[in-house]
């Protein structure tokens with residue numbers, strides 16, 4: 044095999060997007076995965092493409108990425124169950140409504156159309172919501188996709204454009220400019236990008252990527268009764284509380300007529316078992332906003348482990364100690380939304396171009412002390 048310029052370890056949505064972006068920059072790219080494209084947490088999430096604005100940095104990365112998603116989806120009509128459903132942020136009380144108004148103003152200032160709604164307007168916009176809610180925000184341009192289909196498509200695009208892939212090949216060791224597979228085979232390259240999701244610490248022990256568990260459930264197919272992704276204003280990237288479980292309603296209409304129901308965040312749990320008590324919390328929260336869900340049939344439930352970092356920001360950039368090793372990981376509950384923006388930022392840094400957005404908040408160097 045020809046020596047690649049870059050090896051990308053991990054073909055989740057983040058690694059696959061990075062591989063395609065780096066290939067487009069003229070690099071010979073090898074994309075490696077222990078399993079197959081989209082087999083990791085990319086297969087377990089909701090696929091909501093959402094402009095989150097808890098910090099300016101987060102919004103910068105979301106908006107950069109959502110712009111790139113628009114370009115990608117324009118060339119892929121019909122792929123990945125894409126639906127431009129928008130987001131309906133729901134405020135249950137006046138305190139949440141105050142946050143909703145701030146969100147509408149913040150997104151609006153950045154040109155991301157967001158309309159504040161009174162309680163009455165909210166009820167007219169989404170009649171399945173329970174009566175008596177304080178109001179909310181409608182964000183028209185947010186949308187939803189089926190993420191593993193995108194990861195597969197990106198891997199196929201890489202191959203079609205002359206890139207290389209090795210699937211079913213676990214990487215056991217990373218060294219400056221090389222990877223060693225579990226089989227013992229060593230592959231040298233100009234650079235290595237580690238995009239291995241929650242497995243990053245197994246390869247780079249100083250990089251703190253921690254599992255944050257989420258439960259999801261999906262209904263049977265129904266004639267459409269929901270036109271937006273409905274999300275409680277209580278939903279966020281914030282850490283779970285002292286009981287290590289944070290629950291907030293998040294319900295997505297799939298194009299199949301199913302409702303995808305989430306979600307929760309649970310720290311300190313690394314198994315992927317469905318816990319009926321946690322699932323019950325998730326369903327109760329969703330039913331509290333959308334009472335008709337109580338009469339619908341749930342056909343499947345599952346969990347996924349979000350790749351989280353201690354400060355809630357992903358790791359995008361050069362490894363602080365290992366030469367020619369780069370990282371793109373730790374996107375927690377936003378990795379689908381921010382995959383393309385991450386790829387662009389990483390490529391900017393690797394090409395030594397001025398980055399499209401400030402890259403400093405994402406620098407892996409902020410955890411350089413972890414090794415000592």
Ligand SMILES: Cc1cc2nc3c(=O)[nH]c(=O)nc-3n(C[C@H](O)[C@H](O)[C@H](O)COP(=O)(O)OP(=O)(O)OC[C@H]3O[C@@H](n4cnc5c(N)ncnc54)[C@H](O)[C@@H]3O)c2cc1C
Pocket residue numbers: 052053054055056057058059075076077078079080081082083084085086087088089090091092093190212213214215238239240241242243246256257258259305306346347348349350371372373374375376377378379380381
């Ligand atoms: C319940 C839930 C809901 C979510 N909802 C959303 C949402 O609505 N919107 C959103 O933007 N995000 C959402 N997310 C988050 C999103 O799914 C993740 O941030 C994203 O999928 C992370 O992608 P990744 O490529 O970094 O990781 P992964 O998809 O886990 O990919 C890592 C890849 O690395 C491979 N790998 C690991 N170790 C090795 C090794 N040693 N050698 C070779 N390959 C290896 C794995 O096989 C895997 O394919 C959600 C997550 C959960 C759990």
